[in-house]
Amino acid sequence: MTSDLLIQNARYLDVVGGTYRESEIFVSEGIIAEVGASLGQADDSIPRYDAAGKFVLPGLIDCHVHVTAVTADLAAMATWSPSYVALGAAKLMGEMLDRGFTTIRDVAGADYGFHQAQAEGLLRGPKIFFGGKALTQTGGHADSRPRGQEAHDHGYCCATIGRIADGVDAVRHAARDELRKGAHHIKIMAGGGVASPTDRIDSTQYSLAEMRAIVEEADAANRYVTAHAYTGRSINRALRAGVRGIEHGNLLDNESIELFNTHDAFLTMNLVTYWALQEEGRAFGLTQSSWEKVEAVLHGGREALRRAYEGGVNLTFGTDLLGGMQRHQATEFSIRAKIIPMIDVIRSATVTAAKLLQRAGELGVIAPGAAGDFVITDEDPVTDPTVLAESRLTAVIQDGTIVKGH
Numbered sequence: 001m002t003s004d005l006l007i008q009n010a011r012y013l014d015v016v017g018g019t020y021r022e023s024e025i026f027v028s029e030g031i032i033a034e035v036g037a038s039l040g041q042a043d044d045s046i047p048r049y050d051a052a053g054k055f056v057l058p059g060l061i062d063c064h065v066h067v068t069a070v071t072a073d074l075a076a077m078a079t080w081s082p083s084y085v086a087l088g089a090a091k092l093m094g095e096m097l098d099r100g101f102t103t104i105r106d107v108a109g110a111d112y113g114f115h116q117a118q119a120e121g122l123l124r125g126p127k128i129f130f131g132g133k134a135l136t137q138t139g140g141h142a143d144s145r146p147r148g149q150e151a152h153d154h155g156y157c158c159a160t161i162g163r164i165a166d167g168v169d170a171v172r173h174a175a176r177d178e179l180r181k182g183a184h185h186i187k188i189m190a191g192g193g194v195a196s197p198t199d200r201i202d203s204t205q206y207s208l209a210e211m212r213a214i215v216e217e218a219d220a221a222n223r224y225v226t227a228h229a230y231t232g233r234s235i236n237r238a239l240r241a242g243v244r245g246i247e248h249g250n251l252l253d254n255e256s257i258e259l260f261n262t263h264d265a266f267l268t269m270n271l272v273t274y275w276a277l278q279e280e281g282r283a284f285g286l287t288q289s290s291w292e293k294v295e296a297v298l299h300g301g302r303e304a305l306r307r308a309y310e311g312g313v314n315l316t317f318g319t320d321l322l323g324g325m326q327r328h329q330a331t332e333f334s335i336r337a338k339i340i341p342m343i344d345v346i347r348s349a350t351v352t353a354a355k356l357l358q359r360a361g362e363l364g365v366i367a368p369g370a371a372g373d374f375v376i377t378d379e380d381p382v383t384d385p386t387v388l389a390e391s392r393l394t395a396v397i398q399d400g401t402i403v404k405g406h
Contacts, residue, residue, distance in 0.1 A: 002030025003400035009052035027372035030399035059102030059373025061353035064318025068109035093125025108134035108161035141193035191234030211241035257311035270320035317349035334389035372400035
């Protein structure tokens with residue numbers, strides 16, 4: 001629900017410049033209307049928030065979540081009631097908002113119902129940009145069938161994160177169908193993954209012709225394609241096919257970095273999920289075979305983040321946690337801050353994330369015309385990463401409404 005709000009005595013972070021500025025911030029109908037000095041002449045009936053002595057940041061953006069992944073056993077979810085999953089997802093979304101994430105991108109599982117419910121105030125949680133069902137080839141990362149199961153229903157009706165589509169015509173139809181349902185992007189599985197029963201991490205998935213067909217359909221709808229890919233081989237194929245974003249990228253190579261920069265593509269890494277999967281995955285439903293894959297990508301992730309940062313790649317913030325492990329979402333800040341400067345970690349969760357979402361100037365910044373989304377803290381998160389990593393937040397404001405704290 002949008003609201004009017006005047007934030008007084010604000011010391012706010014200019015994310016692009018990397019410095020704090022002092023000003024007042026006036027939010028009108030959920031949108032920042034003015035940033036400047038002496039805005040106290042505004043209507044006395046407008047609610048006011050005194051930020052004296054505090055630090056004000058734009059609302060945070062997590063670019064890789066699965067709100068419907070209420071368990072790490074994704075295959076089991078195919079048999080669960082969609083309404084049960086939705087109620088679990090609502091709880092997860094409320095907890096994300098409390099951590100300061102006022103916007104999220106769901107990259108497989110959520111649909112227009114979550115987006116609409118949140119926009120209409122029926123669901124407490126971050127604004128949600130969704131991709132619907134991820135597209136996977138037979139035997140790909142979102143094909144959750146065990147080896148002994150022959151038939152499938154293409155994942156249309158159940159609480160799963162993907163749908164199977166093989167061949168150029170079939171992937172065109174699947175992409176068009178997800179776009180018809182309002183998807184903000186299309187997610188494809190371009191390589192093997194951890195939480196899938198029959199593929200290998202080092203496999204490539206989808207032919208170049210199939211990927212190009214999906215990209216063509218997304219472009220026609222003024223949307224984009226993002227791809228699940230770990231290895232340099234799978235990343236590079238996807239980028240050459242016109243994919244705009246890569247999820248994970250833990251095993252990228254030098255050619256990957258060149259291709260990211262050539263195509264102005266985005267990399268959404270999520271290091272916290274591998275730490276959490278190794279520590280807790282089996283307790284939350286991850287199968288033994290999937291748990292054993294984690295080691296292959298855990299150690300490469302930190303080095304890949306360093307190389308991508310030094311190579312000038314567009315880095316966005318993501319977590320990709322499953323089930324009860326989603327409580328570790330904010331820990332990604334402290335993991336990244338050990339590798340790259342904290343101000344760049346914050347940029348990955350604000351201004352760069354907004355560019356990926358095709359919402360530059362509307363999200364992730366404190367400036368006129370942007371959403372009235374803010375995180376307010378008593379300590380400086382730029383110099384102390386644990387402030388965000390431990391969610392030590394004084395208040396969270398979304399669309400001009402205080403949704404947590406005081």
